[in-house]
Amino acid sequence: MTAMPTLAARNLPGHNCGVCGYRTCDALASQLEVRPDLIKRCINLPENRVGTPTAPNAPVAAAAPVPAPVPAPVPVPSSAAASTWRDTLGREFDFYLEHFPEDPGPREIILPHNPMLTREMEIKVGDLMIGRPLGMSCGCPITHCGVVEEVDARTGVIVWCVTGPLGPREKGFKDIGYYIAEGYEGLITDTRTEIKIGMRYFFQPRQCMLQWRHSGLVNYVNRSPDGLQVRLEGLWIG
Numbered sequence: 001m002t003a004m005p006t007l008a009a010r011n012l013p014g015h016n017c018g019v020c021g022y023r024t025c026d027a028l029a030s031q032l033e034v035r036p037d038l039i040k041r042c043i044n045l046p047e048n049r050v051g052t053p054t055a056p057n058a059p060v061a062a063a064a065p066v067p068a069p070v071p072a073p074v075p076v077p078s079s080a081a082a083s084t085w086r087d088t089l090g091r092e093f094d095f096y097l098e099h100f101p102e103d104p105g106p107r108e109i110i111l112p113h114n115p116m117l118t119r120e121m122e123i124k125v126g127d128l129m130i131g132r133p134l135g136m137s138c139g140c141p142i143t144h145c146g147v148v149e150e151v152d153a154r155t156g157v158i159v160w161c162v163t164g165p166l167g168p169r170e171k172g173f174k175d176i177g178y179y180i181a182e183g184y185e186g187l188i189t190d191t192r193t194e195i196k197i198g199m200r201y202f203f204q205p206r207q208c209m210l211q212w213r214h215s216g217l218v219n220y221v222n223r224s225p226d227g228l229q230v231r232l233e234g235l236w237i238g
Contacts (some may be wrong), residue, residue: 011173013044019222019229021100021107021159021185022150024123037102043222071160085192090208091238093202093213095191097184105146105163109183114169117155121174123151128168134178139237142209145173159184164205181235184216187227195228199223212237 012025020041022028031038042048059230080089085092099106112118113134123129127148133140145168150159158176167173184205196200200217216232223229 009048009162012042012228013113015044017044019043028148035102040102040225041100043224047201060078064218068179087213088211090214091202093204094193095195095201095203096135097203097205097230097232098187098189098227099161099207099215100185100187103149103161105161107149107159107161107185108144108146108181109157109159109185111157111180111182113178113180114132117176118151118158119153121176123148123174123176125149125151127162128171128173129176130165130173131179133181134181140181140210176232183231183233183235184214185229185231187224187228188230195221195230199234200234209213 012029014025016024020028020038020043023032026040028038028042037046040048068080082196085094088092097106110131112131112134117123125148128145130143130145131149132143143165144162145165146160146162148158148160148165151157186205195202195218197218197220201217202215203209206211214232214238215234215236217234218230219233222230
């Protein structure tokens with residue numbers, strides 16, 4: 001017998017807009033039983049719209065169309081006085097990149113140097129993996145460890161959350177070797193500059209073990225209750 005979807009899953013709008021980080025509403029709904037906080041990512045639900053209070057037990061209104069990205073500058077409250085805005089090598093950067101509160105670590109979009117490995121190793125959601133970003137995609141000297149969040153078996157693209165080595169050491173892992181870091185997704189809550197779509201910035205992932213600055217082009221911006229949600233692509237370190 002097929003389990004009935006949760007109330008939250010039944011209320012998803014069905015736009016398949018991808019703003020939540022999942023390709024379809026069904027993909028998001030499939031995770032809500034074990035990770036109910038993910039419902040906060042759906043900006044089409046009235047209770048998740050910034051500045052729109054929702055009364056308890058109020059009926060869910062029809063979802064509005066997904067807004068197009070706004071290219072204008074997006075101000076974010078800054079705590080510049082409390083930040084040095086320099087990495088451990090003394091290089092300046094523009095903002096810190098935080099991970100989503102419901103994620104176990106920073107969200108990274110990657111492609112194995114041999115994309116066939118995604119199918120050959122049967123990579124699936126929940127797998128623990130290790131690998132190292134090689135070359136111009138980042139060139140990070142640290143082996144990354146994490147848990148798989150999404151898999152595209154057709155292209156080989158994997159989305160995972162980088163969490164550190166403890167889980168793989170205790171539970172085992174799949175080693176994909178070298179990979180290309182295609183992009184990061186996360187939140188900006190601390191910045192010293194305005195954020196604009198189409199601009200390249202120096203930034204520092206808050207949980208980077210080396211505390212080194214990275215560079216990336218912002219190609220998506222969305223205001224959320226937790227901060228400014230962004231996607232950065234065209235990555236490199238330095």
